[in-house]
Amino acid sequence: MGIKDFLQSRRDDAELGQGLWRRTHDRFVRGLDRFHQILERVPAGPTLEEIVPLANELADLLPRVRIVAAEAHRLAPSDSQDIPASPTGVYSDLHRALSRAGNALALTAEALAMTRCAGDCLNGCTRTESIARRIDTVKQHISDAETYLEQARCEAQQTAS
Template sequence: MGIKDFLQSRRDDAELGTGLWRRAHDRFVRGLDRFHQILERMPATDTLEHLIPVANDLADLLPRVRSVAAQAQNIAPSNGTDVPASPTGVYSDLHRSLSKAGNSLALCAEALAMTRCAGTCEQSCDRETVVSRRVQTVVQHIETAEELLGRALAEKAELASA
């Protein structure tokens, strides 16, 4: 581990803690890294040219995931494995959405790997569509997490004013 990695780890600890919000963020990062690793190993084809913007779109989601995780750590700190309690269970739902985003991104990488290994399609199939559908699922989970974060912030403010 170099100094750059060490400093990034310290920043992550400060912003995301060491608990479940950090793990949800890191799961997303690992899925993103895996997607790009698979894409880099694909032979140059028309399909590859169409998937590069998809990979860039996925990378553009990382700041949103980091923001949700950091804000969640700020309002409901977690340095363990338990989801912080809330009257409506919004933290649990928020964590579930972030986890699903990371898991769905891993499935995107898997779908991409399968397109590479699948050979020729005997029936009409569009491999790009399969990957694009998985990407849409990732986006939906992040949008849900952002919506739930808004609810969590409102709940926190309501409890503080009561």
């Protein structure tokens, strides 16, 4: 572990804690890393040219996930694997949405791996359709998480009042 990794780990501890919210964030990061590892093995050609913009879309989602996870940790700190309690269960919904985003990202990496193994595409098929659909699913789960985060903010304000 180099100094850069150490400093990033300290920053992550401060912003995300070491519990539930950190775990959901890290799951998303691992899925993104896996997607890019598979992408590195895609041979140059038309398929790669179609997939690179999709990979960029996925990478652009990481700051949104980090913001949601960090804000969730700020509102309901969790240094365990237990979901914080709330009157409306919003933290459970928020955790579920973030977990689903990470799982959907892992399925996106799997879809990319399957396109590598599919062989030649006959009759003008598009290999990237499956990947694009899965990316849309990841985006939807992140949007859901952002919605739940807003609900959690409102709940926290009402509780504080």
